[in-house]
Amino acid sequence: MILQEAIKSIKASKILTAVIILLLIAASLVCNLVLDKLSSVRQSHNKLDQTTQKSYFWITEDLHDNELEHRFWNSENSYDRIRGYYQEMATSNEYKYLEFCKQVIWIKDSYGKFIEKVNRSLNLSCLNEFGINVIEGRLFTEEEMNVDFSTQTIPIILGYNLRNRHQIGDTFEGKYMLRDFKFKVIGVLEPNSYIILTNIGDDDVGDFYHEYLDNAYITPMVNCIDTPKSKDEKTFIRVLYMFKLNSIIAAPADYNSGEIRAKMDDLANKYDMYDFEVISISKQELKILKLVCKDSIDIMTVLAAILFVFSFICLFAIMSVKMNKNVEYYAIHLMVGASRQRIILYILTEIILVVSMAHSLSYVIIRKLIGSQIRYTLTWLIVSLLAFMAAALPSIYQMMHKELDTLLLGDAYE
Numbered sequence: 093m094i095l096q097e098a099i100k101s102i103k104a105s106k107i108l109t110a111v112i113i114l115l116l117i118a119a120s121l122v123c124n125l126v127l128d129k130l131s132s133v134r135q136s137h138n139k140l141d142q143t144t145q146k147s148y149f150w151i152t153e154d155l156h157d158n159e160l161e162h163r164f165w166n167s168e169n170s171y172d173r174i175r176g177y178y179q180e181m182a183t184s185n186e187y188k189y190l191e192f193c194k195q196v197i198w199i200k201d202s203y204g205k206f207i208e209k210v211n212r213s214l215n216l217s218c219l220n221e222f223g224i225n226v227i228e229g230r231l232f233t234e235e236e237m238n239v240d241f242s243t244q245t246i247p248i249i250l251g252y253n254l255r256n257r258h259q260i261g262d263t264f265e266g267k268y269m270l271r272d273f274k275f276k277v278i279g280v281l282e283p284n285s286y287i288i289l290t291n292i293g294d295d296d297v298g299d300f301y302h303e304y305l306d307n308a309y310i311t312p313m314v315n316c317i318d319t320p321k322s323k324d325e326k327t328f329i330r331v332l333y334m335f336k337l338n339s340i341i342a343a344p345a346d347y348n349s350g351e352i353r354a355k356m357d358d359l360a361n362k363y364d365m366y367d368f369e370v371i372s373i374s375k376q377e378l379k380i381l382k383l384v385c386k387d388s389i390d391i392m393t394v395l396a397a398i399l400f401v402f403s404f405i406c407l408f409a410i411m412s413v414k415m416n417k418n419v420e421y422y423a424i425h426l427m428v429g430a431s432r433q434r435i436i437l438y439i440l441t442e443i444i445l446v447v448s449m450a451h452s453l454s455y456v457i458i459r460k461l462i463g464s465q466i467r468y469t470l471t472w473l474i475v476s477l478l479a480f481m482a483a484a485l486p487s488i489y490q491m492m493h494k495e496l497d498t499l500l501l502g503d504a505y506e
Contacts, residue, residue: 096178098250098267099115099490100501106239107445108410108413108430111357111410112187112410112446112450113449113450113453113454115410115452116450116451116476117453117454117457117458118396119406119467119476120402120451120454120455120472120476121231121327121454121458121461123472123475124458124468124469124472126395127176127471127472128469130393131469138199144343146342146343146344147342147344147345147346147347147348147372148288148294148341148343148372148373149341149343149349149352149370149371149372149373150339150340150341150353150368150370150371150372151337151338151339151341151356151368151369151371152179152368152371152374153334153336153337153338153366153367153368153369154366154367154368154369156174160366160367161366162314163366164364164365164366165330165388166466167364170311171214171319171326171329171330173364174333174337174363174365175317175363175390176362176363177337177359177360177362177363177365178333178337180339180359181339181355181356182336182339185356185365185368186343186347186351187341187342187343187344187347187352188217188221188341188342189212189215189217189286190215190217190218190221190333190339190340190341190342191214191215191217191218191313191336191340192212192213192214192215192287192313192339193212193213193313193335193336193338194212195211195213195269195270195335196208196209196210196211197209197266197267197268197309198266198267199264199265199266199275199277200264200265200266204264205233205242205383205483206267209309210307210308210309211268211308211309211310211311212287212303212305212308212309212310212311212314213310213311213312213313213314213335214287214310214311214312214313215233215237215312215361216232216234216237217312218287218313218340219231219232219431221342222285222286222287222288224281224282224285224287224305225281225282226249226279226280226281226282227252227280227281227282227283228255228279228280229249229260229277229278229279230278230279231249232247232249232278232280232312233360233503235431236312236313237312237313237314237315238315238316239315240290240315240316240317240318241316241318241325241328243273244273245263245273245274245275245276246268246273246274246275246276246311246312246314247275247276247277247278247311248275248276248277248309248310248311249277249278249280249281249284249303249309249310249311250279250280250309250310251280251281251307251308251310252280252283252284252285252305252306253305253306254280254306254307254309255280258277258436259277260277260278260279260280261276261277262276263276263277264279268311269332269335270327270328270329270331271324273394275309279312281305281306283306284304284306285304285305285306286302286303286304286305287303287305287349288303288340288373289302289303296493298476303486305338313335313336314332316328316329320471333350333402337368340373340506348372348373348485349370350371352370353370356368356370358412395414404475404478404482406481408479408482408483409483410483412483412486416486432492436488436492439488440484443481443484446480447476447477448478450476451473455468
């Protein structure tokens with residue numbers, strides 16, 4: 093009975109209900125956009141805060157002397173020696189060894205043609221260092237970071253903007269490190285996931301020293317301990333470890349490039365390796381980006397507060413008009429025997445119906461217009477609900493304290 097009366101009241105004030113819904117849709121679009129971007133900027137600021145507290149070094153091959161590299165690969169036991177060199181570099185307790193490389197993968201399309209795709213190969217330390225996580229599925233496991241020459245399938249994670257191209261569990265053929273593999277989709281990254289840049293000056297860098305992963309496929313930076321026998325196997329191992337040795341080192345803030353250089357020289361002599369360079373990545377740009385993020389957070393917080401207040405006032409005003417117009421209708425119910433508590437329950441039921449209908453339509457319209465790029469936040473749901481509840485308080489107060497003859501005057505009373 094109460095639900096039917098609430099629906100009847102909504103139908104009786106179609107124009108006001110439509111205005112409430114339209115206002116809520118507009119406010120939802122703007123407020124959710126601001127809240128979503130504010131959340132992303134705050135997340136980036138927190139990551140930057142952690143990043144600027146460390147020293148980062150880029151390890152890269154000395155490209156000025158390729159002769160040493162050629163001599164090394166043609167020498168005896170070169171594959172065993174490069175594994176030993178890598179193992180000691182990567183397992184040091186003094187720093188974190190972050191492996192990632194910008195290499196493309198090839199994915200076979202429905203016509204049997206291999207299409208080149210943007211890919212970033214990362215190790216688990218890299219995922220942990222930059223707080224990379226998934227919104228769906230999972231990350232790589234320790235076991236999945238190891239392959240041998242019999243391995244046929246490796247896992248792959250989709251950047252956020254690629255989430256609609258494949259489903260979790262999909263398997264497709266491709267090439268990784270010039271070797272044929274099948275890829276199995278295991279997850280989708282959170283939006284705005286990023287790693288620190290190495291090749292500063294690239295055209296597609298994005299933000300200072302950070303590269304976002306939204307448009308990239310993510311594969312594990314695998315280990316392979318098998319001894320290569322064929323030419324293809326030797327090529328795979330060579331390409332793999334050349335990528336793994338061009339890495340980033342995350343060290344304590346007081347760590348300097350001289351300490352890294354000394355360790356590398358000792359290991360180079362031990363394993364008769366060719367030379368690498370140590371490039372210290374300046375934290376100055378990272379600090380600038382952190383300041384920019386902080387300014388953006390302040391501005392967006394003020395904007396969000398203004399939008400919330402404006403939306404609250406508008407929703408409060410329009411709902412108050414609707415409630416005030418119904419006061420006389422409520423009074424008639426009191427005359428025929430309804431209790432005041434029942435009328436209050438009726439008012440709350442009507443509010444819940446209006447809020448549910450307005451938010452449902454608002455959510456559907458926003459998803460149709462924008463898709464899932466903007467999250468429909470719980471904060472906005474709570475704010476709008478509070479606005480509606482606050483708008484109903486005057487009517488509820490009248491139901492509890494005003495005399496029946498005063499209520500019958502409807503919205504004409506003072």
